[in-house]
Amino acid sequence: MSEEFRLREELCRIGRRLYDRHLTSGAGGSISARTSKNEVLIKPSGFSLADMMPEHIVKLSLKGEVLDGKYPPSTDAPWHLMIYEMRSDVNAIVHAHPPICGGFACAGISLDIPTFTEVIIQIGRIPLMDYATPTTMDYAKKVAESLRDVNALLMKNHGIITLGANLEQAFQRAELLEDFARMVLIAKILGGPILLPEDEVYKLRTLESEKWRMKIVEELYK
Numbered sequence: 001m002s003e004e005f006r007l008r009e010e011l012c013r014i015g016r017r018l019y020d021r022h023l024t025s026g027a028g029g030s031i032s033a034r035t036s037k038n039e040v041l042i043k044p045s046g047f048s049l050a051d052m053m054p055e056h057i058v059k060l061s062l063k064g065e066v067l068d069g070k071y072p073p074s075t076d077a078p079w080h081l082m083i084y085e086m087r088s089d090v091n092a093i094v095h096a097h098p099p100i101c102g103g104f105a106c107a108g109i110s111l112d113i114p115t116f117t118e119v120i121i122q123i124g125r126i127p128l129m130d131y132a133t134p135t136t137m138d139y140a141k142k143v144a145e146s147l148r149d150v151n152a153l154l155m156k157n158h159g160i161i162t163l164g165a166n167l168e169q170a171f172q173r174a175e176l177l178e179d180f181a182r183m184v185l186i187a188k189i190l191g192g193p194i195l196l197p198e199d200e201v202y203k204l205r206t207l208e209s210e211k212w213r214m215k216i217v218e219e220l221y222k
């Protein structure tokens with residue numbers, strides 16, 4: 001099976017998981033992956049992630065030229081491409097509108113809270129981006145700049161973006177982020193989350209076992 005075909009199938013599989021987990025709805029959200037030829041496979045505009053088939057996916061060059069595809073690419077394509085250009089360690093991007101993260105985003109409340117070990121280990125920092133009008137170039141630049149050195153972003157009045165070395169990692173980060181938002185909400189009801197001290201956060205971010213876990217993810221999903 002060619003790398004491109006495998007990635008097209010995986011984009012559809014991950015798209016359905018995002019939809020089935022209620023991490024996005026309708027035609028919302030976007031998803032993409034980079035091939036080893038530095039080309040980008042991305043969801044077409046207007047399609048639901050639940051219905052996307054391998055042949056619907058649009059192939060773009062890093063400059064944004066359509067190399068293959070019957071449909072226009074997602075309107076999110078400009079910032080997907082900017083991130084691939086900027087981050088050689090990123091090969092997959094997930095953008096979704098999960099309801100609990102969305103609640104924090106609409107209330108303008110940050111999720112960048114060092115309280116849950118798994119989030120510190122697997123995601124790291126989660127900046128809160130100020131509002132910008134989606135589909136504009138100002139928005140695209142703001143998104144790309146906000147993700148220069150982090151793997152997740154909460155966007156005010158909008159949703160989330162997670163990055164990964166592969167699609168599975170980008171998806172797992174999105175799934176974990178929504179569960180984390182639910183935990184923080186419950187912790188706030190129960191009196192507020194307890195924050196971990198800085199030295200413990202550093203220890204968690206540099207765990208050797210996480211590097212090993214990532215090797216397993218790469219082996220399983222390559």
Ligand SMILES: [Zn+2]
Nearest residue numbers: 028029158159
């Ligand atoms: Zn969106």
